[in-house]
Amino acid sequence: MPGMQSSEDLPSTRRRDGIQFFVTVAGLTVIALVSVLAALVTAQEGNVSAARYCLLFAFIMALTIAYPTVVRYRRKDLAAAVRTVEHEGFQATQIRQSIWPFALLVAIMASWTAFFGMAAVDFLADQDDESTGAAVVMGALSAFFGSFPVAAATGRLRRGGVMLSGQGIAQRGWSFESKLDWSAIFAAPLTSLEGTRFPTILVGGSANANWIRRYTTRLWRIDRLPQVPVLQLDCNKFDVDPHVLNNYIRTYVDNPKMRHELGTEAALVRAREMQSAVTQLGR
Numbered sequence: 001m002p003g004m005q006s007s008e009d010l011p012s013t014r015r016r017d018g019i020q021f022f023v024t025v026a027g028l029t030v031i032a033l034v035s036v037l038a039a040l041v042t043a044q045e046g047n048v049s050a051a052r053y054c055l056l057f058a059f060i061m062a063l064t065i066a067y068p069t070v071v072r073y074r075r076k077d078l079a080a081a082v083r084t085v086e087h088e089g090f091q092a093t094q095i096r097q098s099i100w101p102f103a104l105l106v107a108i109m110a111s112w113t114a115f116f117g118m119a120a121v122d123f124l125a126d127q128d129d130e131s132t133g134a135a136v137v138m139g140a141l142s143a144f145f146g147s148f149p150v151a152a153a154t155g156r157l158r159r160g161g162v163m164l165s166g167q168g169i170a171q172r173g174w175s176f177e178s179k180l181d182w183s184a185i186f187a188a189p190l191t192s193l194e195g196t197r198f199p200t201i202l203v204g205g206s207a208n209a210n211w212i213r214r215y216t217t218r219l220w221r222i223d224r225l226p227q228v229p230v231l232q233l234d235c236n237k238f239d240v241d242p243h244v245l246n247n248y249i250r251t252y253v254d255n256p257k258m259r260h261e262l263g264t265e266a267a268l269v270r271a272r273e274m275q276s277a278v279t280q281l282g283r
Contacts, residue, residue, distance in 0.1 A: 032061035070100040076239045079272040091263025092165035098239040102159045109148035116142035156217040173223040184209030199242040205229030
């Protein structure tokens with residue numbers, strides 16, 4: 001297929017932390033089950049307030065289990081993640097990050113907000129000095145965790161992605177924006193980042209590149225901009241097979257004559273063709 005490159009430079013997507021993952025999930029599952037059991041016992045004893053906390057804590061543990069699980073196992077076709085969008089006045093081809101890790105993170109933070117919020121109200125209802133102090137602490141924690149879903153609701157934190165257009169490549173992380181023009185991007189094979197738990201695709205820029213980047217929030221900088229002009233794509237945030245994602249982006253990095261496809265139906269067709277080729281190979 002024209003423009004389809006080898007991805008031998010990208011490490012195997014097989015997780016090296018399998019034992020750690022299963023041990024962690026097993027431990028959190030036990031904690032969640034114990035919390036549910038505690039909720040049943042306290043409810044039978046008439047302590048409904050304690051049962052609420054136990055059930056909410058179990059729910060938070062379930063969300064925490066779901067987060068690494070969807071990162072580890074959820075995968076879909078490249079074509080399902082690619083769409084045409086308008087970016088800065090130009091038509092672009094966007095590869096969206098997975099909605100599930102981000103949505104689960106928002107749900108976890110919202111649940112902790114509710115947990116500490118309930119505690120603040122309960123302490124405040126006791127109407128004594130010690131309880132008032134505890135209510136202030138619980139309220140502060142609720143406000144802290146609550147600022148996360150608020151930032152998500154206002155768009156300062158959001159599901160990210162990478163956009164390819166005739167002008168260059170723009171990356172939207174969960175908490176930052178970064179962009180490199182084609183003139184600043186090395187026409188070289190994309191590589192992986194050594195020492196990372198998940199494959200990471202790097203699109204390198206020249207040292208004097210006009211690198212446009214900014215954080216979209218001050219408090220919750222949950223992913224970090226690199227120190228040098230480079231677009232660092234963390235593959236665990238995408239539903240797409242890292243090899244297919246690498247090959248797709250690499251097509252347009254290595255072949256300037258194909259960049260006219262970006263922002264058009266042709267780029268979507270190419271995504272479907274690449275995915276079909278991988279499926280037929282039985283990867």
